[in-house]
Amino acid sequence: MQISQLFEKCGAHKDPITVGSVYDDILPERVEAILEIGVQGGGSMRAWCEFYPDADVFGLDVSPKCGDVDVSRATVFLGDVCDKAFLRSCIEDMPQLDVIIDDGGHVACQQQDAFNALFPCLKPEGLYIIEDLHVAKDSARQSAGYSDTITFLKMLPCSYNVTMYKSLASIRRTFA
Numbered sequence: 540m541q542i543s544q545l546f547e548k549c550g551a552h553k554d555p556i557t558v559g560s561v562y563d564d565i566l567p568e569r570v571e572a573i574l575e576i577g578v579q580g581g582g583s584m585r586a587w588c589e590f591y592p593d594a595d596v597f598g599l600d601v602s603p604k605c606g607d608v609d610v611s612r613a614t615v616f617l618g619d620v621c622d623k624a625f626l627r628s629c630i631e632d633m634p635q636l637d638v639i640i641d642d643g644g645h646v647a648c649q650q651q652d653a654f655n656a657l658f659p660c661l662k663p664e665g666l667y668i669i670e671d672l673h674v675a676k677d678s679a680r681q682s683a684g685y686s687d688t689i690t691f692l693k694m695l696p697c698s699y700n701v702t703m704y705k706s707l708a709s710i711r712r713t714f715a
């Protein structure tokens with residue numbers, strides 16, 4: 540069964556056509572470990588467990604109600620994705636991840652803090668997916684000091700270049 544069909548079957552809070560068909564196209568057939576931020580009723584967790592029967596499936600949610608949802612064999616961490624100490628403890632309990640999906644609060648500061656903390660936990664060929672970026676402009680207004688997440692993502696290659704050029708400059712100074 541395709542992942543879009545599993546979203547319907549398992550009661551995921553994701554549109555099977557607009558979101559599900561993208562996942563059908565981009566997700567690998569096999570993974571060892573997957574994490575989703577945003578568990579809610581557990582629908583997508585159940586879909587990941589069924590689609591990836593051999594994988595470790597992890598979820599993370601701030602709502603204590605998510606501790607009681609039926610999520611098959613998934614592990615659910617309860618806490619706020621903006622809490623750095625909580626995220627560090629989650630990271631210690633997970634292997635390197637093939638896929639990370641952010642379907643949490645859809646707020647710029649949450650998306651960007653989570654990305655900065657979790658991106659290093661991805662395998663080199665891993666996928667980091669942030670859902671509902673169309674609300675990024677609005678959510679930036681709730682996040683003083685943060686740009687919207689589309690701008691943040693567009694700037695990433697530039698910031699990596701700046702880091703590289705800075706280190707090149709220091710190497711040149713050292714050996715000049």
Ligand SMILES: C[S@@+](CC[C@H](N)C(=O)[O-])C[C@H]1O[C@@H](n2cnc3c(N)ncnc32)[C@H](O)[C@@H]1O
Pocket residue numbers: 550551552553575576577578579580581582583584599600601602618619620621642643644645649
């Ligand atoms: C859209 S729902 C997730 C739906 C689920 N992925 C699915 O497809 O069935 C968003 C979830 O994000 C959680 N959330 C919101 N803000 C959060 C935060 N700061 N940290 C962790 N989880 C958060 C909410 O409690 C809610 O359960």
